[in-house]
Amino acid sequence: MISLAKGLVIAGGLAVALMAAESRAQDVKIGLLYDATGPVAAQSVPYARGIQAAVRAINSAGGIGGKQITLLAEDYGYQIPRALAAYRKLKAAGVIAIQGFGSGDTEALMDTVARDRMPWFSASYSAHLADPQRAPYNYFAGADYSAQARAGLKHIADNWTDTTRRPRLAIVYMDNAFGKSVLPAIQSYADELKIEIVGREVVNPGAIDAVAPVSRLKDLKPDFIWLQQIASTVAVIIRDSHKAGFTPKFYGGVWTYDPNLIDLAGPGIEGMVTVQLAALTARGLPVATAMAAAADNPAQLDDPNFLRGWASMIALATAMKAADRAGSLTGQAIKTALDSGTPIEVDGLMEPLVFTARDHRSSDVTLLYRIEARKPVPLGTVRLERRPSWLGH
Incomplete structure (x- = not known):
């Protein structure tokens, strides 16, 4: 009986371990490339925190078809060589999409992410990144520069x-x-x-x-x-x-x-x-309650960098959910969902975003x-x- 009990305990432990491993295998990995230590950290850090908070809110609401998002973050110090190395590291880790930041790194990796079929949302709103002929896997939320x-x-x-x-x-x-x-x-x-x-x-x-x-x-x-x-x-x-x-x-x-x-x-x-591109505060918007629960502190609801980071992640997650429902949660499938022309709601922070296969200008509206x-x-x-x-x- 003692041996049997020990066996059941071991078997139970193995079952829990297998379940945990299976759960980890079901996680969806997204890369986050941002400047934590360089010249634009004052803007990049709150933008990244908006992305992180949005991921917490998405995961709390069931994730992507039941799968949790794992966010892998890399600081590149606003230096293009470090951004290239960080991208290679994230790709090797198995991410299926990237939340990036600056114009220099985004443009330096534009052709690479296209070859890798890696959807890349960024806080670079350079106009040429909205042309799918030049940047087919690049996206951003809002009007370009x-x-x-x-x-x-x-x-x-x-x-x-x-x-x-x-x-x-x-x-x-x-x-x-x-x-x-x-x-x-x-x-x-x-x-x-x-x-x-x-x-x-x-x-x-x-x-x-x-x-x-x-x-x-x-x-x-x-x-x-x-x-x-x-x-x-x-x-x-x-x-x-x-x-x-x-x-x-x-x-x-x-x-x-x-x-x-x-x-x-x-x-x-x-x-x-x-x-x-977006409201300067989330207060008074329907998203305020969920955002306050996911944010690190209440002041983030009044930080436009944080709010645009949140909107960017909501846009990417919406496409990921559509790809998952279609049965293929890959970079190519995420791009197909984004390019469908279906309006993407971003929690009322800005007007719905619309991308098409021929035009990645998601909005013509500014505030x-x-x-x-x-x-x-x-x-x-x-x-x-x-x-x-x-x-x-």
């Missing part, structure tokens, strides 16, 4: 009232893939809208001042400045502009705002317009906010027309 800039220029043109002259615009951009991605689009659309481009200046990540470029821009007397920047450099540019008595109206894309910006930039931030009394105030929505000639540009 060029569309963001066009939305800002359209708002400027629509609200310009001086009939004696054209509005004057300068551009302050980063000398990298992200910064330079919008320059042709801004130039061509400004010409169409009769906006005069009067100057371009570079301010790169990590800059501690912008005195020299601000001085040169002040001499050019622009009415508006488009900031193709991240929030930390926006703070430097606006702070030094205010000190110099230089008061154009600032506009910028999705990375120009985060919750710390207002304190960092000082009083010169008043009136800045930021073009966003504009203006900083007023130290708070972002909704200014309106810009819905751009979908021109074929804008695909990839």
